[in-house]
């Protein structure tokens with residue numbers, strides 16, 4: 029059997045009294061376009077943070093291409109491109125400087141990092157940002173910059189937390205195309221999203237997370253079965269509460 033692009037084994041994270049992730053195991057096949065879906069607070073961000081070296085697990089292990097993320101973080105980070113939820117650092121830099129800087133941090137020569145930055149800004153429709161610092165970008169511009177930073181060093185596995193949130197439809201289309209091309213070239217994409225329609229159209233594999241556990245995983249067709257993914261998701265996690273409620277709304 030080929031080594032999974034990413035393997036999460038018995039991950040656990042507890043915050044105070046909250047078990048954010050409880051014994052979560054998941055294999056993500058090489059070359060897959062993998063969607064992680066789950067209701068708010070299900071543990072997606074916490075799992076992906078532990079999987080990518082951003083948050084220390086209380087227990088369990090994460091492997092990327094067979095490399096232990098926590099034992100060999102620098103090797104794992106060469107393979108991984110990560111777009112975390114929210115822009116956490118370096119927002120006093122301009123987007124172009126930031127992308128070049130991240131490329132160099134990941135070992136690219138300056139001229140290569142600059143060339144890739146220019147190409148990424150072009151496809152992400154960010155060529156006219158000038159010297160404006162990232163802190164002054166719109167949410168969508170910052171998200172696209174973060175995506176560029178995840179891709180600039182040419183990773184084999186890209187992990188994206190909510191890549192389409194706050195992004196305009198044209199940019200979302202560009203991002204989808206970039207990610208699809210990446211997968212067509214043999215890369216693996218792991219993304220979390222609340223937009224079931226997007227996940228169903230884009231992802232060939234999906235995992236449904238609820239209360240810190242994987243409750244269904246497989247190909248998107250297997251998980252959805254004879255329903256739409258949205259219907260299957262509602263069946264698995266419940267949570268449609270409107271019947272008879274909020275009758276005052278709009279009256």
Ligand SMILES: Nc1ncnc2c1ncn2[C@@H]1O[C@H](COP(=O)(O)OP(=O)(O)OP(=O)(O)O)[C@@H](O)[C@H]1O
Nearest residue numbers: 043046047048066067068069070071072073074075
């Ligand atoms: N730093 C933290 N401190 C305390 N509790 C946290 C922290 N991070 C996450 N949690 C809790 O862990 C649980 C899982 O949160 P997480 O952000 O992983 O969920 P999620 O599936 O990504 O949710 P969403 O879809 O709303 O982004 C939630 O109950 C959340 O309140």
